[in-house]
Amino acid sequence: MKDYAIIATAYNSEIRIYASKTTNLVNEARVIHDTWPTATAAFGRFLTVSAMMGLMYKDEEKLTLQIKGNGPIGTMLVDTCGNGEVRGDIINPHVYIRSEVKGKLDVGAAVGNGFLHVTKDLNMRSMFTSSSELKTGEIAEDFANYFVVSEQTPTAVSLGVLVENDQTVRSAGGFIVQVMPGASDETISQLERTIYDIGPVSRWFDEQKSLESLVSAIANKTEKVLDIKDLHYKCHCSKDGFARSLSALDNATMNELIEDNGIEVVCHFCKKKYHFDKNDLLKIRENQK
Numbered sequence: 001m002k003d004y005a006i007i008a009t010a011y012n013s014e015i016r017i018y019a020s021k022t023t024n025l026v027n028e029a030r031v032i033h034d035t036w037p038t039a040t041a042a043f044g045r046f047l048t049v050s051a052m053m054g055l056m057y058k059d060e061e062k063l064t065l066q067i068k069g070n071g072p073i074g075t076m077l078v079d080t081c082g083n084g085e086v087r088g089d090i091i092n093p094h095v096y097i098r099s100e101v102k103g104k105l106d107v108g109a110a111v112g113n114g115f116l117h118v119t120k121d122l123n124m125r126s127m128f129t130s131s132s133e134l135k136t137g138e139i140a141e142d143f144a145n146y147f148v149v150s151e152q153t154p155t156a157v158s159l160g161v162l163v164e165n166d167q168t169v170r171s172a173g174g175f176i177v178q179v180m181p182g183a184s185d186e187t188i189s190q191l192e193r194t195i196y197d198i199g200p201v202s203r204w205f206d207e208q209k210s211l212e213s214l215v216s217a218i219a220n221k222t223e224k225v226l227d228i229k230d231l232h233y234k235c236h237c238s239k240d241g242f243a244r245s246l247s248a249l250d251n252a253t254m255n256e257l258i259e260d261n262g263i264e265v266v267c268h269f270c271k272k273k274y275h276f277d278k279n280d281l282l283k284i285r286e287n288q289k
């Protein structure tokens with residue numbers, strides 16, 4: 001089954017819901033980056049919430065999100081936009097930490113303390129970056145805090161990635177629920193009860209319950225679906241793109257590469273390799289002039 005997101009309003013438009021199933025794209029990211037289970041869970045949660053957040057913007061608007069923690073994973077970076085495409089990079093994918101107390105993967109310990117940075121490129125020739133401190137490193141709480149601190153929007157975030165014993169992703173997904181201005185106290189307290197009753201979103205998916213029923217449960221059956229969007233792990237890198245990056249190199253470095261008879265460039269996001277031989281580099285140097 002493909003990955004997708006449902007966008008809905010509920011409780012007389014007092015609440016906005018983004019809910020998504022991302023099992024395939026998280027598994028694809030695991031394969032590309034060779035993540036170990038705790039890194040798979042952390043990176044998967046981050047990709048999932050970023051993909052949903054991207055849907056809050058127009059198709060061509062871009063978001064770059066960064067989680068900079070002091071845990072063993074190091075920095076994670078995700079690019080997304082309004083059309084449901086997401087790609088990411090993780091500094092150290094080989095992290096496997098279990099919490100014996102909680103009996104599960106310890107994402108908080110793997111991410112550590114630090115900051116979440118969100119950069120918006122809204123096609124206005126300028127970028128806006130806003131940041132908030134990581135609360136727990138568990139990703140969901142960190143984003144809920146970000147929405148309150150940086151966007152003044154009361155938000156509940158729940159994310160879940162279940163990793164099989166063979167390290168593949170059994171299920172991944174989550175939701176973002178935002179309280180619109182003017183929502184009544186009654187709606188807010190009902191929403192809090194409903195979300196509490198739903199419990200961890202990973203359990204919801206593990207019981208083979210659908211995304212539609214999750215939206216309906218959050219909305220207490222008041223949902224009005226606004227849109228359904230496919231989600232993909234997608235990288236738009238190209239040899240031309242890397243050629244443009246190489247053309248920014250200074251003369252000495254470029255000459256060195258030419259003497260070395262070429263260079264292989266690896267895309268951080270999809271691990272695709274591009275080879276630039278001597279002729280390619282001579283052409284780039286020619287165009288620099």
Ligand SMILES: [Zn+2]
Pocket residue numbers: 235236237267268269270271272
């Ligand atoms: Zn790429």
